[in-house]
Amino acid sequence: AKEMIIYPKDKIIARNISWYEGKTKIITLPYFLIFLDRKTQLPILPKIGQNSNDGWFIKTNFNYYIDEKSYGTLYVDWLEKKGIGTGVEHTWEIGDENNSGETSLYL
Numbered sequence: 001a002k003e004m005i006i007y008p009k010d011k012i013i014a015r016n017i018s019w020y021e022g023k024t025k026i027i028t029l030p031y032f033l034i035f036l037d038r039k040t041q042l043p044i045l046p047k048i049g050q051n052s053n054d055g056w057f058i059k060t061n062f063n064y065y066i067d068e069k070s071y072g073t074l075y076v077d078w079l080e081k082k083g084i085g086t087g088v089e090h091t092w093e094i095g096d097e098n099n100s101g102e103t104s105l106y107l
Contacts, residue, residue, distance in 0.1 A: 001032070011035050013065055033063035033071065055080025069093035075106065 001014035011033060018028040047059040057079045065071045072090035079085060087106030093099065 007036075007068070010037050011071070031065055033065050035063070035073075050080075054082060069100075072102075 001018075002016040003014070005013045005015075007013075014032045014034075016028065016030065017032045019026045048057070050056045057077065059077045060075070062074045062076075063072070064074060070090070070092050072088060075085070075087040075089075077085040077087075085106060087104070089102060089104045091100070091102045
């Protein structure tokens, strides 16, 4: 990464990050966001599997960052028995820390 910003106990933002396999560049992203305050980290690769409730599934997520007061995770899933599912978890702060929260929606 060309730049990393660390917010202790909250998140790490890496800007202009590239992934290499050996000497070959695979991908460059404008940013990569790692949440430190979540109980479990979301995987980078899609989760692929099968169960009796969903059938076969592919579950993906993408962390996004607008600024230090507005960021979250987008979800795009395909479930054999239920179809396409999309969702968002958005963390926001207006003014000071007393006016903050998280909004979640999944359709």
